[in-house]
Amino acid sequence: MVYLYLDESGDLGFDFVNKRPSRYFTVTVVAVYGQHDRKRLIKMVQRTLRKKINPKNKRRRFVKELKGMETTLEVKKFFYSKIQSLKFKIYSITLNKRRVFPNLIQDKSRVYNWVARLLLDRIDFNDANTCIHLVIDKSKSKPAIEEFNCYIKDQLKGRIDPNIPLHINHEDSCQDLGLNAADLFSWGVFRKYERKDKEWFDVFKEKVVYDDVYLP
Numbered sequence: 001m002v003y004l005y006l007d008e009s010g011d012l013g014f015d016f017v018n019k020r021p022s023r024y025f026t027v028t029v030v031a032v033y034g035q036h037d038r039k040r041l042i043k044m045v046q047r048t049l050r051k052k053i054n055p056k057n058k059r060r061r062f063v064k065e066l067k068g069m070e071t072t073l074e075v076k077k078f079f080y081s082k083i084q085s086l087k088f089k090i091y092s093i094t095l096n097k098r099r100v101f102p103n104l105i106q107d108k109s110r111v112y113n114w115v116a117r118l119l120l121d122r123i124d125f126n127d128a129n130t131c132i133h134l135v136i137d138k139s140k141s142k143p144a145i146e147e148f149n150c151y152i153k154d155q156l157k158g159r160i161d162p163n164i165p166l167h168i169n170h171e172d173s174c175q176d177l178g179l180n181a182a183d184l185f186s187w188g189v190f191r192k193y194e195r196k197d198k199e200w201f202d203v204f205k206e207k208v209v210y211d212d213v214y215l216p
Helices: 035-053 073-083 108-120 142-156 178-194 201-207
Strands: 002-010 024-033 088-096 132-137 166-171 208-214
Touching: 002 108, 002 178, 024 035, 024 108, 024 178, 035 073, 035 178, 073 178, 073 201, 088 108, 088 178, 088 201, 108 142, 108 208, 132 178, 142 166, 178 201, 178 208, 201 208
Parallel strands: 002 132, 088 208, 132 166
Antiparallel strands: 002 024, 024 088
C-alpha cells in the first residue's frame, strides 16, 4: 500500500507588473510505503506539535498543523530526525512561471493539474501491490476537484495495474496530518529555487528521488 501526500508552495499568480507573485511554483509528493510507516509519520507530526509547538508549560496560540512557512528550522530538524528512518520518498517539480505560455496564465486550474500530472508521472508504482491513496490538501471547489480527479485517473491508468485501486482524497491538512510533511518538504524545495536558500532542503535531500524545474 502506497500513500501519496501532495502539497504545493508558492502561488499561481502571473501578474509580475502590478503585483509581487512568486517566481516559482512547487508541487511535492511524499510517498509513504505501508500502513505502519504512515501511522508513524502522523504520530511524529503530533509529537512535534505537542513537544515543540504547543508545550504545556507555555501559554500561547494553539497550533493545529506544521507549516513550512511558519515552522522554525530547529523544529523542522526535530521532526525530520523522528521520521528519517521511515520508508518514504520525496518527489518534487518546480514550475518557472515566467516561461508559462500567455494563453494559459488565465487558466490556473489547468496549469496546476498539468504540473501535478507531470510529477505523478515520475513516481514508481511498482511497490503498490494492494492500493494507492493520493491525498491532497483540500483547497479546490467541488467542480475543480472532480476535474482534477478525472484528469489524474485518466492520465495514470496506463501506468497502474488495473487490479490496483487508486483512491484520490482531498482532505483538510488539520485532519490528515500526513499533509503536514508534504507542506514542510515542499517549502524546502520551493525556497531553494525562489530564494536560493538550501538550509532546510539540505537536511532532507537524502530522501529526494526527483527534483526538477519545468520550463527552466
